[in-house]
Amino acid sequence: MNRTIGIVIFDDAEELDWVGPFEVLTNACKDGDRVVVVAESEGPVRGAKGLRVLPDHTFDDCPPLDVVLVPGGIGTRKEMHNEVLRSFLLAQAERAEWTTSVCTGAFVLSAAGLLKGKRATTHWLTFDELRTHDPDLELDPDARWVVDGNVVTAAGVSAGIDMALWLVGQLYDPDHARLIQKYIQYDPAPPYQD
């Protein structure tokens, strides 16, 4: 009910990491809920694969968020040291119903202290790297997404779609999530099986 779901982007964020959940969540929104794309500053944000996107809000004019989503991408390695981003996330997460990441977005949540004492996941190629930053983090290499309290971390890139569908089931109900899955025709059939 009148929730604001904020997708926090930055330069070199991986495009599908957040556009997958964006698609799921914008389709799912009802009862006055909405999705906004947020970045530190005005002007185009350039993704890891070169897509240029205009955010809806900057950190300064961003409304309180009920759901926070941080995507991954090579830009996370810089952003994990961005004190402005970390403070923004901490402040938003404090009141948010859910705080989430996709892929190496977990690096940013970790750096902000939001994964302390939690189980989590990240892109399969980056488990060891994340452990060097946060040796105490309990990582689950087999999960598509991990829920610990109100923090949800998804595995690499496309796992954000599954995590977002799960979240729709929590924000509304599983039947609504099934409807959205059907609408985006998410009945995957990857070619070239091993």
Add this chain to the structure above:
Amino acid sequence: MNRTIGIVIFDDAEELDWVGPFEVLTNACKDGDRVVVVAESEGPVRGAKGLRVLPDHTFDDCPPLDVVLVPGGIGTRKEMHNEVLRSFLLAQAERAEWTTSVCTGAFVLSAAGLLKGKRATTHWLTFDELRTHDPDLELDPDARWVVDGNVVTAAGVSAGIDMALWLVGQLYDPDHARLIQKYIQYDPAPPYQD
């Protein structure tokens, strides 16, 4: 080798329809190949769910395309009557190695005459609607994507990811497609099964 893959966007194009393939294809590109986002005019294009994107090229300065991809979205119902877009697509498709659509992007290909005498698919909700525009079109309601000659049409929204992976197997080889699938961790696990 030095291919240009063009993703043609327009107002009210559905975001995941084209960002899914964008992610797959940008990750797959090698040998000087690249992906560009193309729109009729300069300035932000606003997607069906409100995402504002800056194109890399306009129709006027777009290089010759080797692969053309047209996404769906509610905007297709207007764009199918856009003579400038149809002429652009016809000219590009004439030389392209592959011409493709995702979801109701098939409405635009059909309106441009590019599906004449072909088998195709579209979003599952829009089969009857597409038949009213193109009664002779042979639609396959069960396929995730349909290949007819060098025209490939994908089913709704997320089906573009599968189609793009298939295309990577054709442009390069199936092993490369499997590598990209693994990189984007496309091992889908939708929650809330029936």
